[in-house]
Amino acid sequence: MRQLAAEGARPSPVAAARPSSRAQFVYTGAAEDMGRQTLALLFLALLAASSTHGSRRDGGGLGEAKESWGYVSVRPGAHMFFWLYYTTATGDYRSRPLVVWLQGGPGASSTGIGNFLEIGPQDASLKNRTNAWTKEVNVLFVDNPVGTGYSYVQDPKLLPTNNSAIATDLVNFMGAFFKKVPEFEKVPLYIFTESYGGKMGARFAQALSKAVLQKKVRCQLAGLVMGDSWISPVDAVKAWGPYLYATSLIDSAGMASVDAKTDEVAAAVKAGKMTDSTKLWGEAEQLIERVTNGVNFYNILKTPNNSSTANHITGTTTPLPIRDNHTFKTPEVAYLYYHHVGRISATLDALMNGPIKQKLKVVPANVTWGGQSEEVFDALSADFMTSAIPNVEMLLNTTSLKVVVYNGQLDLIVCTPGAQKWVENMHWAGTKQWVQSTRKPMVDSTGGTMAFSKSFKNFSFYWILNAGHMVPADASDVAMRVMEEIVGTKK
Numbered sequence: 001m002r003q004l005a006a007e008g009a010r011p012s013p014v015a016a017a018r019p020s021s022r023a024q025f026v027y028t029g030a031a032e033d034m035g036r037q038t039l040a041l042l043f044l045a046l047l048a049a050s051s052t053h054g055s056r057r058d059g060g061g062l063g064e065a066k067e068s069w070g071y072v073s074v075r076p077g078a079h080m081f082f083w084l085y086y087t088t089a090t091g092d093y094r095s096r097p098l099v100v101w102l103q104g105g106p107g108a109s110s111t112g113i114g115n116f117l118e119i120g121p122q123d124a125s126l127k128n129r130t131n132a133w134t135k136e137v138n139v140l141f142v143d144n145p146v147g148t149g150y151s152y153v154q155d156p157k158l159l160p161t162n163n164s165a166i167a168t169d170l171v172n173f174m175g176a177f178f179k180k181v182p183e184f185e186k187v188p189l190y191i192f193t194e195s196y197g198g199k200m201g202a203r204f205a206q207a208l209s210k211a212v213l214q215k216k217v218r219c220q221l222a223g224l225v226m227g228d229s230w231i232s233p234v235d236a237v238k239a240w241g242p243y244l245y246a247t248s249l250i251d252s253a254g255m256a257s258v259d260a261k262t263d264e265v266a267a268a269v270k271a272g273k274m275t276d277s278t279k280l281w282g283e284a285e286q287l288i289e290r291v292t293n294g295v296n297f298y299n300i301l302k303t304p305n306n307s308s309t310a311n312h313i314t315g316t317t318t319p320l321p322i323r324d325n326h327t328f329k330t331p332e333v334a335y336l337y338y339h340h341v342g343r344i345s346a347t348l349d350a351l352m353n354g355p356i357k358q359k360l361k362v363v364p365a366n367v368t369w370g371g372q373s374e375e376v377f378d379a380l381s382a383d384f385m386t387s388a389i390p391n392v393e394m395l396l397n398t399t400s401l402k403v404v405v406y407n408g409q410l411d412l413i414v415c416t417p418g419a420q421k422w423v424e425n426m427h428w429a430g431t432k433q434w435v436q437s438t439r440k441p442m443v444d445s446t447g448g449t450m451a452f453s454k455s456f457k458n459f460s461f462y463w464i465l466n467a468g469h470m471v472p473a474d475a476s477d478v479a480m481r482v483m484e485e486i487v488g489t490k491k
Contacts (some may be wrong), residue, residue: 072176074169078158081143081150083111085134097188097487098138104195106380107341107373109149110141112352118472124348131476136489147372150363159379166200167207175217188222190487198229202391223402228414228469232422233385234269237262239418254291261287269385277385282332297413299468326374337377396428404460408467430456450478
């Protein structure tokens with residue numbers, strides 16, 4: 001049975017390399033003795049390094065609104081980092097929902113990308129964000145899977161290799177999180193996801209719902225929101241040719257070549273050759289780059305870039321130096337990594353490994369933000385093309401949770417036609433009624449259309465106009481309104 005350490009302890013490089021028999025906490029206030037855990041809760045990991053509280057001033061900087069952060073040892077040797085921001089909407093944060101944000105990749109950091117590039121209180125220049133979600137809800141960024149962002153494993157063999165393992169780690173994380181901050185147990189919890197995060201989130205929501213029913217975790221799980229999410233990889237890649245043709249990015253000959261290659265991807269998946277399907281997916285993207293002269297997969301209207309080393313999240317043309325000597329399983333997996341994860345921004349990299357790491361104080365000295373992301377991506381590569389549709393269907397068929405999909409109009413990697421395809425073919429009793437429902441426009445102050453939505457019972461779909469893969473980055477005002485509508489804080 002693990003005990004809590006005294007105030008001021010944090011993992012050292014030595015401790016990080018050797019599992020400790022004690023969980024460690026750091027507080028700015030008095031140390032809290034949580035006592036011994038019951039045998040029934042032995043499966044839950046304890047927080048390995050806790051939360052430090054600070055505040056954020058309106059003037060910017062690294063300063064001042066209530067927040068906390070730390071580590072949870074989800075398994076021996078596997079440490080998951082979180083960063084919680086308490087809402088500034090009201091003096092009683094418990095009156096507002098808790099949003100858990102899961103980034104994609106896999107291997108992309110929520111505490112870095114989601115926080116500083118999309119929805120957190122400040123941007124990567126530490127300027128206050130106008131449409132920060134923390135103005136309306138509490139936001140919990142989790143560096144998931146372990147090995148992502150500030151999260152780390154002490155042995156590469158501990159990296160998860162499939163979606164089920166990721167979900168188990170996340171359920172363990174949430175159990176420990178609610179032990180640390182039990183006041184959030186009665187607050188509505190919404191899982192918001194982006195890209196590959198949606199695939200991870202669908203399985204996680206299913207597993208967490210089961211844990212709640214079994215009374216292994218106490219929380220008020222209210223919904224799952226999947227933004228431009230990699231739920232049905234085959235439907236996504238099969239939609240690329242027609243989408244590129246409809247947007248004038250390829251001609252009929254180009255569409256024929258793209259369709260032929262994506263047919264190969266689908267055939268490999270159907271045959272259960274998942275490693276081959278990932279390789280073929282990489283080949284399909286390389287083909288598309290050639291025939292479109294470098295279309296940006298995350299927003300087709302952004303400046304084309306035909307560099308084979310370009311990162312499509314930010315359009316970076318030259319990757320930052322590689323941190324280690326990791327050798328990917330195939331050249332195609334390496335290609336996909338540098339396009340969809342990589343080290344996306346020198347500014348963000350310097351921020352997270354400089355001022356932010358210094359502020360947090362709990363990150364071990366030998367842990368680099370993003371330092372294990374290559375290994376995370378490679379470890380999951382054989383699972384990339386598996387579908388998460390059954391997880392979504394199970395949520396709709398067996399729970400009353402809100403299930404929401406939103407998609408950016410200008411996204412290619414998970415284009416809207418591909419998302420509509422799997423949604424319209426779900427094995428759910430309400431699918432037909434949802435298809436036949438009427439779309440409703442969302443308008444701005446001038447009456448201009450910003451988005452459309454369509455709902456039936458507990459399922460909704462949002463079409464976000466003038467936005468790509470990362471909707472909060474491209475259309476922050478629309479993303480904010482959609483979030484408020486989903487969680488019920490819309491004025």
